[in-house]
Amino acid sequence: MTDQPLTWHPSPRMTAVTLPRGATDCHCHVFGPQAVFPYAASSGFKPADAPKEALFALHDRMGIERCVIVQSGCHGFDNSVVADAIAARPGxxxxxxxxxxDIATEALRRLDAQGFRGLRFNYMSHxxxxxxxxxxxxxxxRLADLGWHLQLHMEAGxxxxxxxxxxxxxxPVVIDHIGRIDASQGRDQPEFEALLRLLDHDHLWCKVSGSERASRAEPPYDDAVPFAREVVERHPDRVVxxxxxxxxxxxxxxPDDGDLFDLLPRIAPGPGQLQALMVDNPARLYGFKETA
Incomplete structure (x- = not known):
């Protein structure tokens, strides 16, 4: 077991936002528990456990009904920790x-059968x-043959x-966390302009998550909201x-997850934008089926 402090707030406040039915968290992780799912020996990141039960509790509290869990580098290429969480809430x-x-096609098919819908590649210095x-x-x-997509996490530069x-x-190519732009550099920064040009291609999507990372301010991260909102306004059908x-x-x-949820009406304020962001777009991108 690691003696690292928790990376997550143990008692987030309840959001003031009422989410639409079918609301989806399209980017989260699970870590361990390490006694069952050990961390990769090669990983320099060995956080405290953040098991599926804690994630489920957050979702149930905030009104999230569907979810896409992203494999973390601390578990390397052994995706069993995510497969276990998927199996606990099938569909x-x-x-x-x-x-x-160069993963074998048969291995991709096995992951597909477990509920995986894409591969992520990181382009971050850490x-x-x-x-x-x-x-x-x-x-x-090969991903296209499965109906999968690429997810890319890259430094803004x-x-x-x-x-x-x-x-x-x-x-489809999904860019994580508003391209990891630095909100303090202002609207006209070259990195944000490059992101907007990239998103003009019809198969490019953007996760307007990570306002707390883009921000250089304290909560409620006001300086990051206009960037996420502009992406939503430009491409309302290709954002999650x-x-x-x-x-x-x-x-x-x-961060307090209640603060992050409370940003949603500011990120997607237009008619139908919150429904598209939280429900319709995820259903189309990931292929969620209606569940009882």
């Missing part, structure tokens, strides 16, 4: 896997490097350079949102 919870770009452009181009048709590798791929629970590698004390 309502799906997953995004971590795997090398994480293992992602696949290069050639590897993504080779992988994408890489958006422009990676754009040529992404614009012609035959699968997630909590990023349990907030790995956050810059300070864990």
């Amino acid at each position: 309502r919870y799906l997953g995004i896997a971590l795997a090398p770009p 994480l293992a490097p992602g696949a290069d452009g050639a590897a993504l181009r080779a992988l994408a048709p 890489l958006i422009e350079a990676m754009t040529p590798d992404l614009v012609d791929l035959p699968v 949102w997630g909590t990023d629970w349990p907030h790995p590698n956050y810059r300070a004390a864990p």
Whole structure:
């Protein structure tokens, strides 16, 4: 067991937002418990446990009915911790896997049967490097055959350079956390302009999650909201949102998830935008089925 402090707020306040039926958290993680799901020996990130039961409790409290759990680097390419959480809430919870770009097709099919719907690659200095452009181009048709997509987590300064590798791929490409822009750099920063140009391609999606990461202010992270809102206004049918629970590698004390949920009406204020962001778009991207 690790002696690391919790990365998540143990008693978040209740959100003031009433979420629509079928509301979906499209980006969160589970860590351990390590006694059952040990961390990868190669991972430099070994957080305190954040098990599925704690995630389910948060969702039930806030009104989240469906979820997409993203495999964390602390578990490496062993996606069993996410598969276990998916199996506990079948049909309502799906997953995004971590795997090398040359993963065997049969292994992809096994993950698909477990409820995974895409692969994530990281391009952040604190994480293992992602696949290069050639590897993504080779992988994408195999993902397309499964109805999967690519999910990319990149430093904002890489958006422009990676754009040529992404614009012609035959699968949806989802950019995490508003491209990890720095809200303090202002609306006209080159990184945000590069993100907007990238999102003009019809197969590019954006997670308007991570306002607390983009912000350089204290809660309620006012400086980040206009960036997320502009993406929603420009591309209301290609945006999704997630909590990023349990907030790995956050810059300070864990954010209160109630604060993050309360941002939703400000991020998606227009008629029908919250329904699209939280329900309709996730259903289309991930293929959620109606459940009783």
